[in-house]
Structures are given as C-alpha cells and as structure tokens.
Amino acid sequence: MTNWTIDQGHSSIGFSVKHMMVSKVKGSFDAYTANVEADDLADLTTASIGFKLDVASINTRSEDRDNHLKSPDFFDVESFPAILFESTSITKQGDSYAVTGNLTIKDVTKEVTFETEYNGKGTNPWGQEVYGFEAEAKINREAFGLTWNAALETGGVLVGKDIKIHVELELNKAA
Structure with missing residues (x-):
C-alpha cells in the first residue's frame, strides 16, 4: 500500500x-x-481512508456563531475536540464510488456513506502525480447529539436537522 497526503492548499472539508x-x-x-x-488511487476500492477534523477550527465566517x-450547545469542543471518520468499505458504482465508514461526533458513531467522484489524475509542475476527488454525504445532526435549536415566531426552527458534508481532496504520494 502507498501512503497519500492531502494537499491542504487545494483541498477542503465543508x-x-x-x-x-x-x-x-x-x-x-x-x-x-x-x-x-x-x-x-485510480481505483479507490483499494483504499483505506481516515480523517480527523479539529472541531476548534470550525469556520462559518461569524465569530459569534x-x-x-464550539460550546456545549453543539460540538462541546472542550470535551470532544475531534470529529473522526474511518472507512469500512469502498465500492465502485459506475463512474463513482460509495465510501462507507464510521463517523464519530461527540462520542456518537454512525455509519455514513460518501458519494465520491474521481476527478482524475495529473502531474504537477514538480513532477508529482496528483489525484482529485469530491465527496458528499448527508447526516442528521440530532443523531450525533447536536440537538440545540430555537423555535421561530413565524413557525419552524432556526437550525435545520440535515447537514450536507462536502469534501474536495487533492492527493499526492507521501514523501
């Protein structure tokens, strides 16, 4: 197996x-x-994938939000500083992949599947092979203990239950 690194300057988790x-x-x-x-990486079914997100790095472009x-109302970063994902299976579905694994938020682990697109391979100006992927999943935040909300005077709630997760990765061989 080859180890691959994420090019942080050309990747995002949102x-x-x-x-x-x-x-x-x-x-x-x-x-x-x-x-x-x-x-x-041209055949993602051979991969093992794990992520660790630093919850304190959350950025919604509003410091108050x-x-x-980060507070106990939501992620409780003091008690649960990381979000983890570990793949358990990867299957090819036509031109895309289903990357299934265990997602852990606030000590709650649920199986989640990311629909993943292989965007192709290229060679960067330094001669390294570079692979690109995009992945999306939808989770119910309340299933992970993120239950805070507020009712609106006009009906409905302030924060929706469904969270769409979007990952864009550029990978190259580890040095």
Missing part, C-alpha cells in the same frame, strides 16, 4: 445547513489530518 428555514449557512473545518492508503458551535 458543510451546509438550513438557517431559519429559508437560507443556508456554509462552513468549513480549516484544520484536519488524513490517512489515505491505496495501491492505486463559531463560538456557539
């Missing part, structure tokens, strides 16, 4: 959630690490 039932809040985790091992998300 999310979106409904806000006030009328718009979306988008955010990202700016600090994360990954373990990706594979015989050949980010601080609330």
